[in-house]
Amino acid sequence: MKLFVINIIFLLSVYQIAVAQEMMLEAHEGDVFNAWQVDFQNHGQYILKFPDSFTAFSVLISVSGHFDEISVTVSGKAVGLIPFGEDEVMFSDSLQVSDIVFTGKAINEITISFSQNIGRIFIHTYHAGKVYLPEYHLEENFSGIDCSKPLMVDQDQWRSGLTPPIVKPTYTLTAHIVIHHSAGSNTSVNHLEDVRNIYLYHTKTLGWDDIGYNFLIARDGTIYSGRDGQGWMEDDFVKGAHFCGKNTNTMGICLLGEYSVSLPTPQALFSLKKLILWKCHKDQLNPLDSALHPPGSDTALLLPVICGHRDGCSTECPGTAAYVLLPSLRSEVDS
Known part of the structure; x- marks a missing residue:
C-alpha cells in the first residue's frame, strides 16, 4: 500500500x-x-x-x-x-x-x-486516455437503413492498453433490447475516452468481468462493441451487466450522454435504429411485441422487446427525453 x-x-x-x-x-x-x-x-x-x-x-x-x-x-x-x-x-x-x-x-x-x-x-x-483508431468510414452507417450489420469500433481497438477481460463470457439469447444512457456530458467530444473510462469504472470499481453494455453509441453516431465475446460467441449474445441483476435474455445498448431533458443527436438515433434493425432481423425479433422478463419468474414483468432501463429497474435511465422516443423507434424498426 x-x-x-x-x-x-x-x-x-x-x-x-x-x-x-x-x-x-x-x-x-x-x-x-x-x-x-x-x-x-x-x-x-x-x-x-x-x-x-x-x-x-x-x-x-x-x-x-x-x-x-x-x-x-x-x-x-x-x-x-x-x-x-x-x-x-x-x-x-x-x-x-x-x-x-x-x-x-x-x-x-x-x-x-x-x-x-x-x-x-x-x-x-x-484517466483512460485516447488511443489511435484506424479510419472508419462512418458515413456508411448513415447512407441508408437496411438490415446489414453496422460498422463498429472493435473492443481490441478502443480497449488498447487496458487490461482485457479474462473470464469466459456467458451466452444468452436475446428476448429484450434494453436502452440506456450514460448520464454523462452532452458536450463531450472525447467519446473514445468516455467509453474507456466506463470500462475502467465497470471493471475496477464495480468489480465486473467486462464493460456492462453490449454496445455503446456516441453522440456522433459511432458504435462501440461492448461486452467481448472473446471468440467464444458473437458480442450481441454475451450476457451483460446492465439490467438490475436480470440480464439473462437481454442485450444492452448505452447512448453516451444525459437525456433527461435533452434529445439524443440525430446521428446517435440513426445508429441506434440501424443497430436494432440488424439485431431484430438477425434474431427474428418483433419490435412491436412484448414478452415476460425474466421468463419463468413469479415476479416477471411484461416488457416491450425494445424497452428502456426504467421499464424493469428502479431508475430514470435512459432519461425521459430518450424514453419517450421508444414507441416511434419501435414503429420505425418495424417498418
Missing part, C-alpha cells in the same frame, strides 16, 4: 485553512486508475488536490451514508452524485457506489462538501 500526502483543505465560512490531511492510495493501475481513501474529521467544505489528473471519477461511501448529504463541484460547476442502482456491484458489502462522473477535461482538483460528518470515503479516479 502506497501512501501519498496531498493537499486537502478544509474551508471555514471565512475560507481559512483549518486542517490538512492525508489521502491514502488503496489501489492503482498505471496512470489510468487510482483508488483513494480519504478520512474527514468534520463536516464542511474541502478542496481535494490530486497528484495525477483524471477525466472521470466516482465516490464510494458507507452503506449508512447518504449521497444527498454530499455536494461536489468540478471546475466551478456543481455535479450531483447518484447512487449506482444495479445489483451486481462486487467492490464491497460495506460501501455504496456513485455513478461515474465525467469531468469534461483533465483535472486534478475537486471541491467536496458534507452537511454531516461523513468520516471515511473513497474516490476512484479514471
